Amino acid sequence: MSEKHNYDPASLPDLLPVYYKRLFPYGPYFRWLHYGGVPKTYFLNREFSFTLKDDVYIRYQSFVDQSDLEKEIQKHCPYKIDIGAVFSYKPKERKTIKASAFQAQEKELVFDIDMTDYDDVRKCCSGADICEKCWPLMKIACKIIHAALVDDFGFKHILWVYSGRRGVHCWVCDEEARKLSQTGRTAIAEYLSLVRGGENQTKKVSLDETLHPSIRRALNIIEGYFDKYSVKKQDFLDSPEQWDKVLALIPIEDVRKQINGLFDSLGTNSSTRLTILREQLNNAKEYKKMKMTMEEIMVQLCYPRLDVNVSKGVNHLLKSPFCVHPKTGRVCVPFDVSKVDSFNPFTVPTISQLLDEIDNCEITDTTKKVKDFKKTSLAASIEVFEKFLKNLEESWKGKLLEQSDMKMEF
Amino acid sequence: MDIRTRVKSHKRKKVDGAEQYPHVLQFYSVPPTETISLQEFEEFAVERLKVLKACETAGIKHIRGTEAYNDLLHKEIRKTKLRNILKTSGKENLTEEDIYGRKLDHISHFILRLAYCRSEELRRWFLQQELDLFRYRFQNESIQGSEEFLILNNLDYTPIPSEEKEKISGELAYSISSGHVSTADFFKVYFTDALDLVKSRKVYLKGGYAYVVRDDLISILLSVYRAKLSKALSQTSRALPHLEEDDRLLPMLCGLSKRYLGQDYTNKKPSAGQITADMIEVLSKKSFPLCMQHLHQVLKREHHLKHGGRMQYGLFLKGIGMSLEEALKFWKTEFIKLIDGDKFDKQYAYNIRHNYGKEGKRADYTPYSCMKIIMSNAPGPGDSHGCPFRHTDAEMLKQKLRTNGLSKDAIEEVMTTTKRGHFQLACSKYFEYIHGGVTGDGDVPNFQHPNQYFEESQKRLNGDKGLSQSTPKTPKVVRRVPANSQTTPSQSKSQSTAQTQNSNFGELDDDFMMTEEEMGLLDQKVTN
Ligand code: SF4
Ligand SMILES: [Zn+2]
Numbered sequence: 001m002s003e004k005h006n007y008d009p010a011s012l013p014d015l016l017p018v019y020y021k022r023l024f025p026y027g028p029y030f031r032w033l034h035y036g037g038v039p040k041t042y043f044l045n046r047e048f049s050f051t052l053k054d055d056v057y058i059r060y061q062s063f064v065d066q067s068d069l070e071k072e073i074q075k076h077c078p079y080k081i082d083i084g085a086v087f088s089y090k091p092k093e094r095k096t097i098k099a100s101a102f103q104a105q106e107k108e109l110v111f112d113i114d115m116t117d118y119d120d121v122r123k124c125c126s127g128a129d130i131c132e133k134c135w136p137l138m139k140i141a142c143k144i145i146h147a148a149l150v151d152d153f154g155f156k157h158i159l160w161v162y163s164g165r166r167g168v169h170c171w172v173c174d175e176e177a178r179k180l181s182q183t184g185r186t187a188i189a190e191y192l193s194l195v196r197g198g199e200n201q202t203k204k205v206s207l208d209e210t211l212h213p214s215i216r217r218a219l220n221i222i223e224g225y226f227d228k229y230s231v232k233k234q235d236f237l238d239s240p241e242q243w244d245k246v247l248a249l250i251p252i253e254d255v256r257k258q259i260n261g262l263f264d265s266l267g268t269n270s271s272t273r274l275t276i277l278r279e280q281l282n283n284a285k286e287y288k289k290m291k292m293t294m295e296e297i298m299v300q301l302c303y304p305r306l307d308v309n310v311s312k313g314v315n316h317l318l319k320s321p322f323c324v325h326p327k328t329g330r331v332c333v334p335f336d337v338s339k340v341d342s343f344n345p346f347t348v349p350t351i352s353q354l355l356d357e358i359d360n361c362e363i364t365d366t367t368k369k370v371k372d373f374k375k376t377s378l379a380a381s382i383e384v385f386e387k388f389l390k391n392l393e394e395s396w397k398g399k400l401l402e403q404s405d406m407k408m409e410f
Numbered sequence: 411m412d413i414r415t416r417v418k419s420h421k422r423k424k425v426d427g428a429e430q431y432p433h434v435l436q437f438y439s440v441p442p443t444e445t446i447s448l449q450e451f452e453e454f455a456v457e458r459l460k461v462l463k464a465c466e467t468a469g470i471k472h473i474r475g476t477e478a479y480n481d482l483l484h485k486e487i488r489k490t491k492l493r494n495i496l497k498t499s500g501k502e503n504l505t506e507e508d509i510y511g512r513k514l515d516h517i518s519h520f521i522l523r524l525a526y527c528r529s530e531e532l533r534r535w536f537l538q539q540e541l542d543l544f545r546y547r548f549q550n551e552s553i554q555g556s557e558e559f560l561i562l563n564n565l566d567y568t569p570i571p572s573e574e575k576e577k578i579s580g581e582l583a584y585s586i587s588s589g590h591v592s593t594a595d596f597f598k599v600y601f602t603d604a605l606d607l608v609k610s611r612k613v614y615l616k617g618g619y620a621y622v623v624r625d626d627l628i629s630i631l632l633s634v635y636r637a638k639l640s641k642a643l644s645q646t647s648r649a650l651p652h653l654e655e656d657d658r659l660l661p662m663l664c665g666l667s668k669r670y671l672g673q674d675y676t677n678k679k680p681s682a683g684q685i686t687a688d689m690i691e692v693l694s695k696k697s698f699p700l701c702m703q704h705l706h707q708v709l710k711r712e713h714h715l716k717h718g719g720r721m722q723y724g725l726f727l728k729g730i731g732m733s734l735e736e737a738l739k740f741w742k743t744e745f746i747k748l749i750d751g752d753k754f755d756k757q758y759a760y761n762i763r764h765n766y767g768k769e770g771k772r773a774d775y776t777p778y779s780c781m782k783i784i785m786s787n788a789p790g791p792g793d794s795h796g797c798p799f800r801h802t803d804a805e806m807l808k809q810k811l812r813t814n815g816l817s818k819d820a821i822e823e824v825m826t827t828t829k830r831g832h833f834q835l836a837c838s839k840y841f842e843y844i845h846g847g848v849t850g851d852g853d854v855p856n857f858q859h860p861n862q863y864f865e866e867s868q869k870r871l872n873g874d875k876g877l878s879q880s881t882p883k884t885p886k887v888v889r890r891v892p893a894n895s896q897t898t899p900s901q902s903k904s905q906s907t908a909q910t911q912n913s914n915f916g917e918l919d920d921d922f923m924m925t926e927e928e929m930g931l932l933d934q935k936v937t938n
């Protein structure tokens with residue numbers, strides 16, 4: 001992927017002040033975390049943490065209002081901002097209160113899906129790297145998690161954010177979600193986890209024959225991607241070394257051996273071998289014992305892998321949207337999950353690109369009143385964010401809903 | 411909130427109480443107000459402890475809810491003074507004895523709450539056993555008895571109308587494990603009331619509501635009870651400092667919780683400071699349980715362990731008596747084969763010092779017990795922690811047992827135990843084979859804690875108990891460091907003023923992997 005505006009991590013300290021001065025969307029950002037002031041202390045008691053240059057990080061920051069937030073962010077120009085919980089008191093003043101009285105009370109329900117957790121099932125990259133060959137895994141993850149949050153749990157206010165590097169974050173902002181206990185968060189995270197077991201378990205998925213509706217739905221989503229992803233992108237049955245990993249998931253040894261033989265003799269590429277695999281699993285004598293094997297393979301290769309620890313704790317901090325990833329320079333932008341298929345992480349603007357864009361605008365554009373971010377490629381992401389906010393605001397406007405609708409006609 | 415008043419004030423000792431205890435089961439929402447003597451206090455506590463211990467044993471030996479489980483529990487509870495809790499409700503006329511039984515149930519529960527609220531580990535144990543006890547008792551109730559209990563506690567859900575049921579009958583099939591949708595009653599509850607069912611995907615969910623079949627109501631009840639009890643436990647623990655004014659109660663409470671859970675293997679061990687980094691290699695082969703042996707091997711091989719592994723292994727090493735300096739040396743030696751020393755100091759050393767942090771009041775870094783390892787924080791892809799009996803493929807486990815020299819029969823036995831879900835028992839059996847076979851009296855220690863395994867092993871090998879000396883080449887734990895070495899605490903204090911926790915900025919994670927306790931500590935150090 002060619003980079004028009006080359007980003008150099010060393011220049012970050014020079015770029016951040018401009019970014020925070022001219023581009024960071026304080027207005028919408030504050031409207032989000034203020035939650036309409038219900039209750040009034042919601043924003044005041046929210047913890048933020050800043051990571052500064054040279055790894056100095058300061059926790060328990062809190063702000064009284066939008067201008068305070070703006071002032072402090074611009075003063076520190078943090079490399080990273082994390083959002084924490086809403087506490088019982090202002091985090092900044094925690095030292096003046098008894099430790100036991102200072103407690104995390106609420107927070108959005110969050111999910112962190114990180115490509116590093118898929119290392120055993122992608123051959124294109126590993127660790128923090130991503131490429132267009134493995135990115136479909138994130139699309140699948142977003143769709144599956146989103147569908148469950150909406151259909152099963154009834155959540156309505158869900159913000160999806162690209163983390164700037166190797167994964168996505170999901171912020172569920174419904175009041176019910178923010179009020180969830182640790183047990184509640186854990187239960188949801190477990191409900192959404194199908195791939196289990198560490199490096200010592202080869203087979204990480206086992207499915208019942210009567211598939212729970214949520215798994216059925218997830219499988220439908222995976223099926224929509226599977227052949228193209230596994231064959232075209234990952235070429236997953238390309239060599240014996242590759243297919244051994246897949247065949248290891250077949251519970252019956254004879255079948256495993258037989259398929260292995262056929263892969264060798266009849267198979268010509270991943271596509272023909274996938275056909276062989278399906279046929280053999282369907283026609284094997286031991287079919288009864290392997291009814292779910294194909295599904296299990298698909299789930300193990302493609303089902304979302306959540307970092308459940310992030311979701312469980314009310315007190316767990318997560319990187320804020322609109323931060324800049326220090327390594328890639330890309331902004332941590334919200335995206336529209338219904339269009340996740342066309343979302344391309346490699347075209348997410350970098351900070352250097354954005355700053356170039358406003359510079360260029362200044363020369364050509366003479367209309368003054370336009371907000372800076374609107375002149376840049378950040379505009380699309382902010383639009384997504386605004387749309388999310390509008391729905392969210394309706395949730396607390398309650399009866400004022402009609403009035404606000406009327407106003408919008410003007 | 412002064413706890414003493416709950417136990418000691420209100421001079422009132424009348425045995426009316428039928429209205430105080432309308433049902434044999436209770437959620438223990440209101441603290442008792444009786445005055446009891448210190449002696450009774452202890453006696454009641456011990457009796458309930460026997461009951462809870464029986465719950466645990468039954469749970470380890472059998473599958474919950476099976477006949478064998480129920481029989482064992484029944485038999486054990488009958489032996490205690492709390493045997494009255496085996497009664498079910500439904501009798502019209504309550505005798506004095508009935509009331510007394512309910513009172514004892516009530517008071518003894520509250521005493522143990524005090525004793526077991528003090529650490530996360532204790533709370534976890536207590537909660538688990540109390541929940542199991544409640545489940546067992548509730549399931550013994552008749553339909554009428556259980557309905558009465560639900561109504562008394564404002565949990566009287568009504569079944570959904572049949573039209574609604576028909577519309578979603580296909581999906582409802584997933585809420586039901588046996589029988590037919592058409593004949594079953596379903597209750598529609600907000601999903602937070604049915605978290606256990608949600609967690610295990612045993613219920614159909616739509617738009618935030620869980621459709622729960624009658625048989626699963628117990629699960630809802632348990633989650634209500636769990637929520638109440640865990641909240642109460644943490645409240646009690648916060649109020650506990652008041653108790654310190656009474657210098658007789660506190661030692662007794664501490665003693666009570668120790669009596670069963672045993673040591674928490676935190677520190678102050680006689681062997682503290684005696685284990686050095688260069689001894690680990692040998693010790694890991696001789697005296698480490700499989701879980702720790704595995705972590706050690708992975709560390710040696712990969713020169714890295716993920717967070718879960720570092721916590722589990724690091725705290726274990728602390729528990730066997732490795733000092734902070736030795737721990738830093740130990741981890742650094744491995745890690746710097748992969749990353750440079752500077753990065754190690756920035757990224758990992760802080761966490762290690764953290765594990766040894768003693769000054770934070772809320773800090774509570776006890777080595778993980780088997781239960782914690784087995785039940786919580788299951789390893790995910792790429793993780794190496796966990797319990798091999800629980801989290802490793804059968805084939806791989808077998809292989810490991812073979813490598814460690816177990817005979818075919820021994821492997822068979824350990825594997826069967828594992829397959830039945832008795833992981834700790836399997837671990838104990840493994841221990842016996844490794845340490846020269848089952849001793850004469852067949853007394854297999856049932857391990858609760860990896861550190862217990864280690865100590866037991868050291869005892870056997872070093873002959874403290876005069877037991878099997880079959881492996882004479884075993885290293886003795888050499889007492890190199892003077893027992894009163896003062897280096898550790900001061901060291902940890904001066905070093906923990908470091909400000910950084912994360913790595914260089916390019917590798918920043920999107921989230922902080924920190925427990926509440928760790929945060930408590932950071933709180934005091936990282937300031938703005
Ligand atoms: S039972 Fe306990 S000591 Fe034994 S391997 Fe498992 S966790 Fe370790
Ligand atoms: Zn890739």
